[in-house]
Structures are given as structure tokens and as C-alpha cells.
Amino acid sequence: MNWQNISFDWNQARAFLATAEAGSFSAAARALGLTQPTLSRQVAALESGLGVLLFQRVGRTLRLTEPGLDLLDHFRAMGDAALQISLAASGRSQAVSGRVSITATDVMSAFRLPEAIKRIAEEAPGIEIDLVVSNQIQDLRRREADIAIRHVRPQEGDLVARLLGETTAHLYAAASLLDRLGRPSTVDDLREFPFVGFAPVDRVRSVLNGMGLPIDRSQFKVVTDNGIAMCELVKHGLGVGVMTRETSRMLPGVECVLPDFQPFPVPVWLTTHRELHTSKRIRLVFDILAQVLR
Template sequence: MHICMDWKSITFDWNRARAFLVTAEEGSLAAAARSMGMTQPTLGRQVAALESEIGFDLFTRRGRGLELTPNGIKLLEHVRLMGDAANQFSLSASGKSDVIEGDVSITASELLSTFMLPPMIKALRELEPGIEIEIYSTNEQRDLNRREADIAIRSVRPTQPELIAKRLCSVRGHLYAAKSYLQQLGYPPSIAELNKANFIDTEKPGRLMTLLNSQGFSLTRQNFPVISNSHIVQWELVKQGMAITATVEEIGDNEPLVERVVISNLPLITIDLWIVTHNELRTNPRIRRVFDFMVSEFAGD
């Protein structure tokens, strides 16, 4: 501790540094403004004020967006560190609040978000009306460290040590097809008939092809005439008898238009579901409440 501590270097406007950080990361003032819930002129003036304060430009103004100057690139490293610390501050702070009201955001795959979460959230809201839930439905893995969500439900156990994960349950997956499509193929279809069928995955040489071929199929890219990044779209296509796909029992068995394509006594695949949250959120009562509730709901399956 200093006798007379001097704060010359940190008495600049930290919000201007924040504006610089987000603008640099987002690539334009307008995009930064959108993602922060502010307006473009505000951010523009904050960045301009910072540039004026430090005496040189951080961006070169171009018709389309901004471009970092070499100096801006150097300084960006430092505001990134500020941002990381701010992030940790925010995470830690919300873990120490003892109110059980407020937002909790959950991210899960499209299928989980669409078919499994809604009834659970409904039950939770009846128990805890003070907790508001935000569902990020996405097949991308969101970054809990950046607090893009408070809770994630994933099919892989995260490796980062700052995240805590709990295994929810195992779900069994099978091949499903519309009844109409099965009758078209031959009922029940033989492996030879299935090898001529259409399948759906997110990519052409996808994981489903590899999996099925390891189970005795001999599929090629020709068997995947339609792909979609959205599992919901995939499922709609399956329901309409356009193709076959793999999905979990909880979804496939509850859809009267489709039925299992049985190729063996065993499930095609078994997936472990994990619920994940940030270490710092462990002590946040409302996130804890949602976390524990989700664990108990899935355990009931």
C-alpha cells in the first residue's frame, strides 16, 4: 500500500474503453451499439472521445465499418484484459446476490429446447414465478465463460475446470421415419432397402453416415440429398416422409406420424446429457434453483 496512491492512469473514462472494446470486437459502431443496447452515435462519440484523449486514432473510418489502426490493435490487447476482468467481476457478483428473482438464461440444442424444455420451464415457473427464463436455442456450443448463458444442457462433458457439470441422464437414440415413407420402402424395410433410402444430417459426409455404416449399412453421400443445420427442419422433413433420421426416444416416440426403424435390439446410440454452469454461479440462488430443478426433472425421466 502506498502512502499517497496516485490514480493518474486509471482516471480516464472506463466506459470509453468499453466502447472501444466492443466496437473493435464487433467490427462496427452500429453492430457494437446493437449488441450493447445502446445507439451508434453514443458509441461513436465515446470512441472519438477516447481517441481525442489519447491523442491518436484507434480506427480508420472507412465507408463500410471501421478498421483498427496498428496502435488500436496494440491497445486492444489491454482493453481485452479489462473486459475479461469485468466479465469475472460480473460473474462473481451475480453469484453473491441472495435474491431469488431475475433472469436465468438456458442454452440447449434445438431439439431439447423445442421438445423437452418447454414443459419443464412451465412447471418451474409455477413453482418460482420470480424467476424469468430465457432460452437460447442453438446447436452451437455457447461460451459460458463469457456468460452467453447461465446454464447449458449439452451432450458432451465440458473440460474447462471453471465450469461445473452434472450428468443428467442417458437418452437413447433410434432411427425414425414417417410411416408413409416406411411403406414406400417396404415394411419393415430390409437393410438393402434402407441403403437406397434418403437420410438427413447436418453435413453431407456426416457423423450419421459413419455411424450407420459401422452398423452394417453401406451409405454414400447420395443417401443424404437434403441437409439442414436445423434439427427442427430435419424433423419436419422426416415427419413429412422425405427421409430418415436419428433422434432420441423422447422425441421420436411421442410423434404419431413416425415410428422407429428397428435394425437391432439395441438402441442405435446412447447419449449422456450434461447440465453445465459456471463455477461462479454455483452460489447464485436463482441459478442454483433452476440448476437443481432441471436435474430433478431429468432424473424423473
């Protein structure tokens, strides 16, 4: 590699990442503890050095341009690498200790978080994790949790949020149910199927109807407020249910119903309060969750 050709300012990259995640220069500057003019100059210098426009202004917010979107994952990878270098060089993984609470849905907590928590235990054995399993949005500003994994973008202005990505949800049913009732080929065929509902079921039915699925309230033969229970009910052939593709892969004997039907978008947001930038243990846990769940 020709090292002489590499000229890069990490502060500019960090300014770009913070702005992409916060959506504005002012919010990014607060997150990094900088003034807004300083941060905007760093982003402008990065754009000049790369020869591309990274953001365009839309109202009061900034939106990534196509080149900005193309480069975002590369800069995130750099941020992850910088974290690992810091851990290796300073031994911070051994020095950081304390309790960090994470809140997530029951399905996320059961199927996705164990891998991330294992990684945290390996890299920072001094950290203790409180896992708050809840399908209700916890109030981070009231310290009901330190870090939240949500499927809706947080609206509170004093929170830090990172979009980890977007998965999709589909209709699923047990093969045993489909063997008995037949595999639907059109949305109208679904009128003959029982459904497993997730409370509040009227909201679920409204979403399904809005996407063109003619599901009646009477078809929800079983309703639960627990995501894991819903998955198990679907697996045991009690009805059709909505779940993400990642969850379905962990349920043997479950098939996608109407696989060509448009999927339901499910964003995954990682959220914390401003202490992210002052607490080493919260920052470390936040970054590891981002790496594992992205």
C-alpha cells in the first residue's frame, strides 16, 4: 500500500457520522460537544477533500445525498475500527465497569440480543447488563433505561439515535395449517384463514387493511400482547401472524404466506440519552450493539 497517498482527518469523518445520525449540524454539534460553525466547517472540508456533496438541506434538516449514502457504511466501518483500536490500545474493555440497562421487545430480547450481550461480556467483563424486556416504549429521559432498541424513530430532541437498518415483516403460518387449509394464492384467499393477533389487535388489523389485506376482526381467533407467545401460537398452527423474516428463520415448520406480497418495513433504531458522550460504559455498550445488530 502507498501510505503517502493517504491523507485523512478523523475529526472530519466523525463530524460527518454525527451529522448523518443527528440530521442537523446543530444536533450533531451538541452530540460532539462542538460549536455548530466548527462542525459544519469540518463537514465542508471533508466534502472538499472528497470532491462530493454529502448533504442537501431539506427544510430545517439535512438529508444525505446519494454519494453520502454510498459512503456512510464505509465511515461507520471506520468508526467501528477506531473503537476496536481504542479498546486494544488503552485496555479500556477491562477498565470500564458498571451497570447498563437495555430495553427491547420480547422478540428482540430473546432472538437477537443474546449474541450482543455475549460480545459485551467478552469485551467488557466489568459491565453488568440489566435487560428490560418490554413491548412498550420506555422513557429514556426519565432513566427507565439507558439504551433502547426501537422500531420507530424517537421524536425526543435530547436523545441520540442511530438507524441500524431496516428489515421486513411478512405473513407467516405453520406448514401444518397450510397443509390443512391450502396455500393462499391471492389476498382474497386470506378471508378463509384464522389469524393470531398482537394486541392491540384493532391497530394491527387497521395496518393490514391499509395494505390491501381484507382481514376482518372476527378472523383473529387468538390475541396476545407477547411477541414470543404470538410466534409460538403461529408455529403451532393456530393462525397466520406477522413477524420479521429473521424471527421466522428461528421457527421450524413456519412458511411465508403470499411471499410475493409487499413486505412491511421494520426499521431498527438504537437510542440513548446524551450521556452516551460522557459515560464510557454506555458508549461502549451502544457501539457493540450497533456492530452486532446492524
